[in-house]
Amino acid sequence: MIKTMSSKEAMELENKYGAHNYHPLPVVLSRGEGVFVWDIEGKKYYDFLSAYSAVNQGHCHPKIIGALKEQAETLTLTSRAFYSDALGAFQKYATEYFGFEKVLPMNTGAEGVETAIKVCRKWGYEKKGIAADQAKIIVCEQNFHGRTTTIVSFSSDEGARRNFGPLTPGFVKIPYNDIEALKEALKDPNVAGFLVEPIQGEAGVYTPADTYIREAATLCKASNVLFIADEIQTGIARTGSLLAVCGNCSCEGNCERQPATYTKPDILILGKAMSGGAYPVSAVLADDRIMDVLTPGTHGSTFGGNPLACKVAMAALDVVKDEKLAQNARQLGVIFRERMGKFIATTKLVKMVRGKGLLNAILINDTEDSSTAWDICVALKDNGLLAKPTHGNIIRFAPPLVMTEEQLHDCCDIIEKTIREFELKG
Structure with missing residues (x-):
């Protein structure tokens, strides 16, 4: 009989045998469905982080898992040494979905950024x-594009x-959100590209x-410089439109895709929610x-564009469109920020709320x-909601986009109750 592991035992195993390159919240998850996750002991939590926006479509979405199972039993990997019956279909689907002529599939977000850097440099030369x-x-400054040596x-x-x-x-x-600094930097004729996050999530x-x-x-267009948008975290409906570079369009949340007037990047980088986690x-x-600066042998990946990834990605993007997740994110984001704003006016512990769609954060009134912020996140966990701090005194909130308004209000109740209790203790 297999002995069921406790949370304490699971954490001890990771601590003993794993590199200590993360500082996780003290909870051990073993199951997920929709907006919920459960720990080993069976306690249920709202996931208010979504694996840093990788699980926009919710945990274990049946359409995505169905595509994964079906393709896993058929063909998982060919490498790019051969054609596959899935890659071309995915490439056509993705380019039409996002409005570009070519797509280069990779595996991780950091690989996507590295690829964009290589393409930009080669184009520059x-x-x-x-x-x-x-x-x-x-x-x-304060960017987060990954953790490779170059990045x-x-x-x-x-x-x-x-x-x-x-x-x-x-x-x-250069400083973020500083147009004058960008103008100055673009005076250098050796500049090939400008790599930017439409919203700095990790910051x-x-x-x-x-x-x-x-x-x-x-400005980039006027200087013949490539505008490169890193939408790994902000893209695929997270901020209330298909892409964050859609900006404040006039669709009022009714678009399933970005409007024709959106700011189209020269290079778009996607990851995370491309597969729904x-x-x-x-x-x-x-x-x-x-x-077209890439030619055979100039860049590649054994797993990039494999049949399993292609089928999973198409299913994940179908879910975003079919379930109108961009619209839901926009509507719920307004509700969340309005409710948090009213609450913040009654407490000295939180200074402000900011964000777009369902990518939001509260700034704790304390030093970095x-x-x-960490202690509040531990208290939130104890009350049934999972979130993580960033930059010391900021708590990021990014639930799965399949969340309902009722569930969102339930989460707001937990956040307000937790902060109120924490304030009283202090």
Whole structure:
């Protein structure tokens, strides 16, 4: 008879045999369905993080899991040494879905960013005429694009950079949400691209001015610089439209896709919710004038574009469209921010709420080096809701987009009750 492991035993195993590169909340999850997860002992929680927006479609969505099972029993991997009957279908589906001419599928978000960097540099040399090895890419302070050696080279997080050198050159950092700084950086003729998150999720859901993305894209076009949108966390309905670069369009949440007037990036990077959390899938999309710099042998991945990933991704994107998750995220996001705003007016523990769609955060009235946000998240866990702090004093809230209004209000009740109790204890 197999002995059921306790949460304490599971955490001890990870601590003993795993590298200590994460600091998880003290909960051991063993099952998930929709907006809920359960721990080993059977306690039920609202998931208010969605695996950093990878589970936008909810845990174990039956359509996605059905596609996974069916394809897993048929063909999982061919490598790109051969054609498959799934890849072309996925490529056609994805390019039409997002409005680009070409897509390059990869596996993880970091691989997507690395791919975009390589494509941008190669375009800079072969199309813009930048001298060999002189290409630069503008990035923003407090960015989070992944943790590969190249990416941490332009991170503002010293913990991510320290002792991983020598760091990769070729990046220029400017303040986020600062158009004047971008104008100045674009004066350099060796700039090939501008890599930016429409909302900086890891930085605490830092939401820029409504005009920032549109103005940045316009400036890039005028300077013959590629505008690269990292929508790994913000894309695929999370912020209330299919892509966050859709901006404040006039559709009032009724669009299933971005409107014709949206800010189209030159390169779009997607990941996370591309598979609904069921399998690692990322993608880089661009038009022919950019993507044609890649030729056989210049870039690749054994697992990128495998049949299993392709079928899972198509099912996951179907769910977003069929269940109108962008519209739901926009409507529930307004309700969440309005309710949190009213609550914040009654407490000294929380300074503000910010975000878009169902990507939101509250700023705790304490210093970044305090444990207050962490302690609140532990208390939220005890009351049945899972969230994590970021940047010390910020708590990010990003539930699955299949959440109902009733469930959202239930979660708001938990958040308000927890903070009120915490404030009284303090």
